[in-house]
Amino acid sequence: MAIITLTTDLGSKDFYQAALKGSILSILPTANIIDITHEVPSFNISYAAFVLKNTYPYFPKGTVHLIGIDSVFSENTRYMALKHHDHYFVGADNGIFSLLFDEAPEELVELNIMQDLKYLHFPLVDIFVKAAIHLAKGGKLKDIGVPAEKVEERMLLQPVIERDIIRGSVIYIDTFCNVITNITKDLFTKIQRNRDFTLYFRKSETITQLSWHYNEVPEGEKLCLFGISNHLEIAINKGKASGLLGLHLSDIVRVEFHS
Amino acid sequence: MAIITLTTDLGSKDFYQAALKGSILSILPTANIIDITHEVPSFNISYAAFVLKNTYPYFPKGTVHLIGIDSVFSENTRYMALKHHDHYFVGADNGIFSLLFDEAPEELVELNIMQDLKYLHFPLVDIFVKAAIHLAKGGKLKDIGVPAEKVEERMLLQPVIERDIIRGSVIYIDTFCNVITNITKDLFTKIQRNRDFTLYFRKSETITQLSWHYNEVPEGEKLCLFGISNHLEIAINKGKASGLLGLHLSDIVRVEFHS
Amino acid sequence: MAIITLTTDLGSKDFYQAALKGSILSILPTANIIDITHEVPSFNISYAAFVLKNTYPYFPKGTVHLIGIDSVFSENTRYMALKHHDHYFVGADNGIFSLLFDEAPEELVELNIMQDLKYLHFPLVDIFVKAAIHLAKGGKLKDIGVPAEKVEERMLLQPVIERDIIRGSVIYIDTFCNVITNITKDLFTKIQRNRDFTLYFRKSETITQLSWHYNEVPEGEKLCLFGISNHLEIAINKGKASGLLGLHLSDIVRVEFHS
Structure with a gap:
């Protein structure tokens, strides 16, 4: 049973995180969805990175980690999927990927899945879900995106x-x-x-x-x-x-x- | 694997929502239980309706949505199950169903499952669970209740x-x-x-x-x-x-x- | 599908409870993990006992209940597993077991699983997970520990x-x-x-x-x-x-x- 984890700032009192789960189950009813957390403070990328960086190694290889932080559409937003240390990650290229790993990701694509206009405000339940399920089912990165050179860099304050x-x-x-x-x-x-x-x-x-x-x-x-x-x-x-x-x-x- | 969603005001710090899950798994160990939310403010029916109304369409057809708000027993309380847009809903007839849909439900029954006295204070873990599992397993509405004409109306402030x-x-x-x-x-x-x-x-x-x-x-x-x-x-x-x-x-x- | 429940004070905003779930799924990908609650106030054993005591009977027989409260290593800490009323419990012997049951547990062992030094600060994801999975798969208590006479007593204020x-x-x-x-x-x-x-x-x-x-x-x-x-x-x-x-x-x- 494919494991898809969720790391978001969607909270647990609204309908957003449940809609995300429903979207996954509508396409892949056997998905094993695990909440990392939905309590990331709104838009706090470094918080989300700290939590996910410390969590993902505990999961089985092949797990797909869906990141729902700061992912609303804009002209310059790139949605990415990548493979690193035998784990998959799907999210917006807002800097979080550079905080998750100490090295460049092993394999990286910019997603080219078309956005369903019905979910214009909610790429999470559309593009991200489709990408995550493709990977959870054993699909290849190159079938959902075009190879990308690097992710956006974000620096944390270093000692x-x-x-x-x-x-x-x-x-x-x-x-x-x-x-x-x-x-x-x-x-x-x-x-x-x-x-x-x-x-x-x-x-x-x-x-x-x-x-x-x-x-x-x-x-x-x-x-x-x-x-x-x-x-x-x-x-x-x-x-x-x-x-x-x-x-x-x-x-x-x-x-x-x-x- | 049958999906049963939960929308309640039970919170997540007490034993109530876990008891509800245990009750479901005791009868149907393969149930896929998904929390919509347990953070509905106590007794807030319109809040619960807003969340569930916006969530349920994301789930696969055939999903059973169990609503645990304001469901304690009283002489006049009716417990209902209904089918609408190929989704099933189980809950107390406290007005929430009229807020969930813009039209009358397609098929509606008043549950006639006998309350186990052991769970007098907790119809959720007894009547509601039995009804939800019956439906999740593909059972018919008419086998757990008697046809009802309409649900209690509750009006929201309209523009x-x-x-x-x-x-x-x-x-x-x-x-x-x-x-x-x-x-x-x-x-x-x-x-x-x-x-x-x-x-x-x-x-x-x-x-x-x-x-x-x-x-x-x-x-x-x-x-x-x-x-x-x-x-x-x-x-x-x-x-x-x-x-x-x-x-x-x-x-x-x-x-x-x-x- | 084996059910493992979690009762902890780990909260849901950090990576701890997700790491625990990942650890379980890494060994037993088909485990059905159910959160009792992660909102126990830090180190509050009597709170955790009240919640779990009132919850576990709702779960199917054979369920394994993992208790993650006040379980950090010290020289005198004993980690226990026990069977009672056809349920299994795994946790630190900090007094919680005496609050969970009105009688002595039916079968009790002190775990003798070796701590992986990599998880020195986090016995939960190591010893506890290994014990819980052993039991969830139908293994015997005597294969993961040595028989123990009794659990630590903790008294609650009685009427x-x-x-x-x-x-x-x-x-x-x-x-x-x-x-x-x-x-x-x-x-x-x-x-x-x-x-x-x-x-x-x-x-x-x-x-x-x-x-x-x-x-x-x-x-x-x-x-x-x-x-x-x-x-x-x-x-x-x-x-x-x-x-x-x-x-x-x-x-x-x-x-x-x-x-």
């Missing part, structure tokens, strides 16, 4: 490295209010070279120890660790770090390594 | 037309904070007769152009268009119209056509 | 009985703002012995009648009944009782029976 210091920022706050930064484990390890460190945030908060687990410190105490997404994360054992520590999206954090 | 003016009102605000009115494309076109128009709302806001797409105006600018639901909609390109323009449910809008 | 009085408390407030107490129908009936009663709550509110249905009183009036969960519940017909009556979690209610 800045100054000798023994990494300056990063908060990129995501999860349901548990854990605070996730843009400092990856790879970067941290590369600069650390086994030295001690101090993590600074807010005016005067510091953490000097990397934890393996949230519950290595007493309940209510702050800690930092590399979480499931392999990003440096500031948390409170069984507490809500973002609120209690006053950390918000885009706030700066600083790691200093001691020689 | 008022005075020669060159349409007075409508806001009936729905979606996840994107787009403001949807009760003025349909059909009505608008009929009164417009190719004339220019001015859309008035709030104290002094006006729009004089119909857009085809949300992004035909610069980001942050207001626009109006006929959206996915074919209702006149006031939006802001990539902005939250209801908040920024101060438009709420039931607010009045006025369209004047210029001779 | 106090003083001759003709039951003192209980509010344990749950649902989506409709119905107020659910820890006084069960069994307890109430046992102490009542067909006598009249007065239910006291807040400073001076009283109810002296048990309703069968929410709509036995006029709209906007308060009532009490034994709801779907068979707990004494305070409600307002088509109104939001918790807000309107000022009743919150842990508030005390008192039932006095009159000789």
